[in-house]
Amino acid sequence: MLTLLLLQVVFSQKILDSPLEQVVWCKSETFILSAKGMLYKNNTSEMPKLISNLTIREILQSEADPQVLYILGDVDTSYVTQNCGKTYQKFKHEKTLHDFRLNPLEAHSLMAFKEFRCNATTDNLCKEKYKKQYQIIIEFQIVLLNRTRDAIWDKLIELPEIPDSRIVASYLSDQGHVQVSYSDDYFKTTQLLRNNSYGFYQTKEYLFILIDADPFSKGYDLEVIKQGSLTPVELVLPIEDHQKYTFTVLDTVNGSIFISISHLEDMPKIMNIYQSDTSGTKYTLSLLNNVRSLDTGNCDFEFIIRGIYIANIYDNTEFEKFKLRRSTKNTDELLFEQGGEWHAIKAPKYDYKGQPIQCNGDCSLHLLGRSEAPRNRIVSHSYITIGTGNTGIYLGNEYKTYLSRDGGHTWFEILDGMHIYDIAENTGLIVFVSDEDIGK
Structure with missing residues (x-):
């Protein structure tokens, strides 16, 4: 029997140097980060002097090993602990790095991004949306990939044949093509998934790739790669002649996809919801006029x-x-x-x-x-x-x-x-x- 308890709280907090920003539990230890970047352990400031003198921007906890914490400084120095704070190891990185992402399957590698300054007068591959340099930190060694729009550790983790190191990225190739590729060796070699694409979105079962519409249509098209395949397949909607301007993947549980699509260029806050068959490629209309936020892109679908x-x-x-x-x-x-x-x-x-x-x-x-x-x-x-x-x-x-x-x-x-x-x-x-x- 489920006992339902309702607790109404006004407000209370431990007196910190500034408002609470982040709390991380690591076995019996509690790490608290304040808005001003002060790190507390177990409600006190009992941190090593080297760390207590740093301004901390974020704490990352490994999914692969919850005892591994990355304590990211806001300049060029960060620390990692393998044992919930018993010992710490310092590592250096460029101070302009941001958006750190831990490998969910391997505790000792993470990626980050920085702005890539290219010369627009001499570099014909310089494009506004691809002015990112992507860096991988593996055992504190750096691997680079320039002209990147986005990159993620592969989420298709149910397949044992996919290495833990696989990365999917959208970037400009040396030939000037906008492409989505993956790599199992930190981009020493790559496998092309789709050329002439704008970006991608991945779930545990599907990889969605945004491409240009056909020459007779406006807007965009969306292709999907299902788990176990490397071939993109275009989505088939019940009404073929509708333009498609905005896509939002809502849910992918139970082998079926719910996706929200805007067909009206001047009214992107009104969407139609479609539901797929088990292949993830053929869709039927589920709901008209779904509400979407222009600020965040979120749809009212729960x-x-x-x-x-x-x-x-x-x-x-x-x-x-x-x-x-x-x-x-x-x-x-x-x-x-x-x-x-x-x-x-x-x-x-x-x-x-x-x-x-x-x-x-x-x-x-x-x-x-x-x-x-x-x-x-x-x-x-x-x-x-x-x-x-x-x-x-x-x-x-x-x-x-x-x-x-x-x-x-x-x-x-x-x-x-x-x-x-x-x-x-x-x-x-x-x-x-x-x-x-x-x-x-």
Whole structure:
């Protein structure tokens, strides 16, 4: 039996030199990083003098070996500990490096990026989006790849034949081609995946590559490489003549892909959601007019539990008005059960005071999505789901906090106003902090 505990917190913190930035647990040790770059261990400043004199920008903990921590300084000196802080080893690097990424399968290699200064008057390969130099630090030795747009450690980790060192990168080749390639030997040799591409996005089962549309279309096309293959295959949509301008991969669980696509160049905040077959290449239309943020690119589409999703859309009548006035706040909140259809979320019967809620006809529950309120978006763990919103015909601006204990089917209004909340894994403990208390 699951015991549900609700804990409402105002605000409390250990007195640090500045606000809390990061907490890392390493066995029985606790590392705390403040916003000003001061590193504390076990709530004290008991760090070696060499490290305590540094300004720390970030702590990285290895997925391959959780006892390995990289303590990254904000200049050219960093440290690594193999044993949760019993001993430390210093390593040097260029001070302009940023965006450090640990290899999830190997504890002693990480990559980082820096701006690549090329001469636009003499270097015809110099392009704005590829002014990055990519560096790999392996046992503190440096490997370089210039004119890079992005690079990641390969995530297709289920296949034993893929080496732990495999890296996928998008970059300009020496011949001036924009390409996506992978390498198993830190780019001494490469395997071309796609030439004339703009970038890629990878999950554990699929690699998506963005390319130009055919000569008769505007926008872009998307190709997908499924786990175990090296051949890109173009996505097949139910309507072939639609232009495609923006893609967002929403979910890839259970061998099926949910992807959001913008077909309107001047209205990129309105998307259509498509669902693939098991091949990942053939798609059917799942939902029209999904809401997307222009600032972050996030779509209002939330995974609740296996086979159940919640999404926000612009309703059809408002969408027609949107074409004329280019703005609207009226959205519907819909719930989808895989194998079924999208439908409105039934409103709770009682408010947080225990009084009946009058919500009939087209009235339903509407919850804020990540496009509009990232801090108050839907949070879900196991069958428990929490969200912020209102009851009515559309999503409004007077909010309450709601909870579901059955994967989004039945909802309860539990608190007045907006809150920040989180669910502790495996315990059923839920923490709420009122928006009004943030920053106090």
